[in-house]
Amino acid sequence: MHDMSAHAHVAHHAPPTSFIRKHIFSIDHKVIGKQYYGLALVAVFVGMVLSWLMRLHLGWANLAIPGLHWLSSTGAPGDVMTPEYYLQLMTMHGTIMVFFVLTTAPFAAFGNYFLPIQVGAEDMPFPHFNMMSFWVTFVAFLVLIASFFVSDGPTLGGWTQYAPLSAVGAVAGPGQGMGVVLWAASIAIFCVGQLLGSLNFITTTLNMRTKGMSLWRMPLTTWGWFITSVMGLTAFAVLMPACILLILDHVAGTSFFVASNLVLNDQLQPHAGGSTLLWQHLFWFFGHPEVYIAIVPGMGIVSHVLVANMRRPMLSHRVLVYSMGALAVLSYMVYGHHMFVSGMNPVSSIAFSFPTLIITIPSTIIVLIWIGSLYGSRLRINTASLFALGMISMFISGGVSGFFLAQPSLDIMLHATYFVVGHFHLVMAVAAIFGIFSGTYFWFPKMFGRMMNETLGKIHFWLTFVGAYCIFMPFHYLGLAGNVRRYQAFVDDYLQPLIPVHRFITVAALVTGAAQLIFLYNLIHSRFGGEKAPDNPWQATSLEWATPTTPPPYDNFGGHLPTVYHDPYQYGIEGSTGDYVMQNSPEKVQSVGEEA
């Protein structure tokens, strides 16, 4: 069957040759993936430096941090952080980490690079949208960073940006004028970028799979990205209009989120009748899926890395996929647990508590499948697998505190305390970051054609693993003792005895943060001076290891799309190449098989 598009054949893309088309405004999903990775890397170091400054301030409230006044003369006069500057750094830390690291790195960066290759496609179906997706996200990041340079500095409202604090304007505090507008604009722009990305991910998965690549033959990473993109599509499509309404409340004087008769600094505010809970509903309808957007790709990556290093398939591929799907579906039904004491109807608190508790079931299943699959495996220990196993440990530690926070009665004690901070840092931030590290050490050879240094990698792992526990485990203890989060200093009598714990955490955070410089060095050093990587250094089975060159050529497979003959993880068998058979190898295999 032919159509008029035949006329266009000849005009089609050859690999670009100019520097700009090749490395900057590239439509190649691999370049875009690397760009996203670079953005996330810049963002994560910015976010980490912010957290250092915050931690130093929390440990020693009147400490002068030399040179801090260069960052903000009003925020740190005499190098000592003001209360508002602490909150501004905290807000930026949260926003940068959640949006520009945890969403971009595991999902947009690795997803862009590997999803098309893993399904055997030559590119995403809408490469120009894909390019826009990155550049729009980049602009969003610039807009956010720009708020550091406006007169009042960035917003201090926290990454959740609750109204009316975020909606009444500068009278509510430094950064609540222009800072919030820039914040909301940045997030709205970011949503556009992620919507374009999700559109490509979904369509690639549904339409661009190569011959033989049935849905169940897709690797778990692909499933993770696919499920995440479906979540992203719905979640970001809700956050974007919410941000626009917030901006309108600011610049156009509307009252979507601002109630009547508010008096700030002895001034009666002109707004009227808005619903403050409306923002919370809209935000958390996005916000809870967002934490799964951060962690589900990590789950996929960890599974993918683990099977290659366990030399066996997961106990059940399908159960893992169904569980990730269940997380995605349930994530929309649980958001109210963020609002147990918000003044929402107490009956709905109970209604939200049950799905929240039930979401532990698919999470438990995922963890049990991981641990159960370790049984009887031939585990290889390398940096990638260490980080993958570390992620499991972190996910367990962060996950169990979910039992507490799912219950409204315990939320009375724990809401808005460090217990919550410890919970989400472990379960979504550290776990997702471990997923990113695992993916980096695993795929770096394919992305850059060079191996990463294993010794440095292992040092990095040990410091990070022990460090992360030293930082985030004590958060739970602080929370149990009633230590409220988002305090710049602990002036309350009952919080004074907890300050030594904070100092311990600060020291741990500085050391752990410094360890990340080892990673950065390893990344840069290996990129240029690493050992040359073979095409398939881990003896892995999925299609990204079947590309004709390393890194893969412009169209991924050198003009011939592979044909897929097997389920994704044919490990632990006797194949012609060793104990594995690649997905595109036509040979017959004997294997442990998979239970459906």
Place this chain on the structure above:
Amino acid sequence: MATTVHEPPRIEQPSQPRRVLDGGGGHGNLIPPQGSLRAVEYAPPPAATGIWVGIAAISMTFAALTSALVVRRGGALDWRHFTIPSILYLNTLVLIASSVTLEIARRRVAGFMGLKAEVRSPARWLYVTLALGLLFVAGQYVAWRQLSAQGLYLASNPSSSFFYVLTAAHALHLLGGLGGLVRVMRKLGNFSLRRSTLDATSRYWHFMDVLWVYLLVLIWAKL
């Protein structure tokens, strides 16, 4: 432990091959036809899937705005009803008419593509659609002017706030559709139009139509 001998390698065969009209988007054409073996070659081209994904996202956005409206209205003591500008009904007719003309154009182009006897230029109908689309946007602008002439601005009242936000959001999406139409016409002009592009654009346009009718009902019933 069960060691099983696998079945011979399976390659999924399409159970019911459908008519393929298009090779798909992207740089699908880099791959020589004999090498291009997709698992889903019988499935619709990416543009057809993509447009539904896009429609889902846009629906979600308007669902969020709708729920915001319902929540905001629920607790409000300051909600003021107003009669919607009557030009909106006229605009609705214009938009529906544009959908009809676009559908005519689409069928003509399809006929053209299938090399049927009738090869009359379908561009004329696309121009009409474009004109009607612009007329709709102009009509919306008139509606805003009428409303502001009554003293109802964006910030006057939550009902007028929602009116402006909903109609502006729809108009923006519609302008995107107009852009798509222009692109279709350009491609038609240099014979590089794909069937899937045309289908996707027209689906989007019809969706804008349906969305507008939904918004009109929402505005009529709730504001």
Place this chain on the structure above:
Amino acid sequence: MAKIFAVTIIVIAILSAIPIVRHTWWLPPDVSTHGQPIDEQMSETMAEAGLSFLAAQILLAIFIWKYSKPRPGEKIKNFPGGAMGLVIAAFLLVGTEVLALGAFGAKAWASIYLTPPSPDAMPIQVQAGQFAFYFRYPGPDGKFGPLHPDLISEANENFFGLDTTHDAASKDDIVTAEMAIPVNREIHLLMHSKDLGHSFYVPELRVHQDFVPGLDLSIHFTANKIGKYEIVCTQLCGLGHYNMKAYLEVMSQEDFDSWLKRQAALQ
């Protein structure tokens, strides 16, 4: 490397559990009549979550230890029971666990939040604003005067916006900067926000509720131990959030009466 890793996991898991078991940092002692179910629920959940945590970490460590050794010739084994066994185990164990927790937790929650205050509970109004709490007692007439937001002037210490010249009910209202309550008397706390979202959290009293601007909520509780406690704000409200607090003094009825008299004299 694998063995060190396994041992590290176990050591971290056990070290993490020690402060919990020893209650090195724990909820402050309960001074409320409704707090008991919360504390029991907390211990219950801690036991179950703690056991799951230890079991999972230790199992993970054991498997890492055991299966990272090269075992030439040995084939890949499947976990006994396979995936289905694990799924069933997850549903049975975790499912019953969370349902039980959910049911008991809901009961504890309902006993606090879904019971009406008794009619003779003492009404006190609390107003949250950047960055302080102020309290209002209705005075001898037992009635709160209406609020006039346009009259709010912190400069004149009219924190609530009362019109004492025109509103009869406002004349005897007593506005205070600290909260005193009689012991063993139910308090009906009417919560009002002057500006933004704030929260009312007294850990010892097992009370935590957000202030919602434009929506006046109420909670009720009874304190059963005399003492001085801190009321802190937990909802980020701006630069002074960390220092937004007030003291809660639980007193004997006599002390409370004389305290209230003193406060009335200061108005």
Place this chain on the structure above:
Amino acid sequence: MNAHHPQKFAAAMLVAILICIGAVLVGPKVNAAADGTITGSVKLNGTAPHMKGIDMSKDPYCVKANANNAPKLENVVVGSGGGLENVVLYISEGLTSPTESTAVQVFNQKNCMYSPHVLAMDVGETFKVETSDNTAHNIHPNPNPMTGNIPWNQSQPPGAPPVEKSWKAPEFIEVKCNIHPWMHGWFAVVKGPYATTDADGNYTIKDVPAGNYTVTAWQEVYGKQTQKVTVAAGGSAKADFTFQAK
């Protein structure tokens, strides 16, 4: 423009620039000697209103700092003989040339109160906000944006260096600390020479050039009163004001 004669144009510009620079350098010196004074006192007639005591229990530091005195509001402070403190006196009419002031005044936060309660200043005059307290304050003035004065809100943790600011337009600006809601004071921004009454209600406006003037007294509760005075070169004029207690 003189496109055809670029050198002429450049020369003209040079002369213009030199004249401007000269004007700026010489300008202030051509002012008439401003060495007259206006003195007087401000009194309150009637019973002074009751000033409410301040309960600072919110911040234990403030309670401790005020352990030996009972802090109360300072909206109306009456001294011996009915003298009214914190009244700002300034010349509202009759001033012909702008005055120069070089002193940098200090607005201090001490014991969780403002000292002084009212800080008068000239337009454009730089002043310092300092803190002597071991607790963080925030300084949040509330100017009317229509005047061109830009609102700000900045906190000052213990030991922080002074904040230096100035105001662009004459206005009586209320300043508040949100962390300690009872803290409020005033920046009285006026044009020209000014004075604030002391504890006994006495004042002296210095550096007044000779001329006929309208003197205005402003009190935050009782508002404004005016009087006409004549100041001879190097001489002194007297203006007493009496506010009526409400």
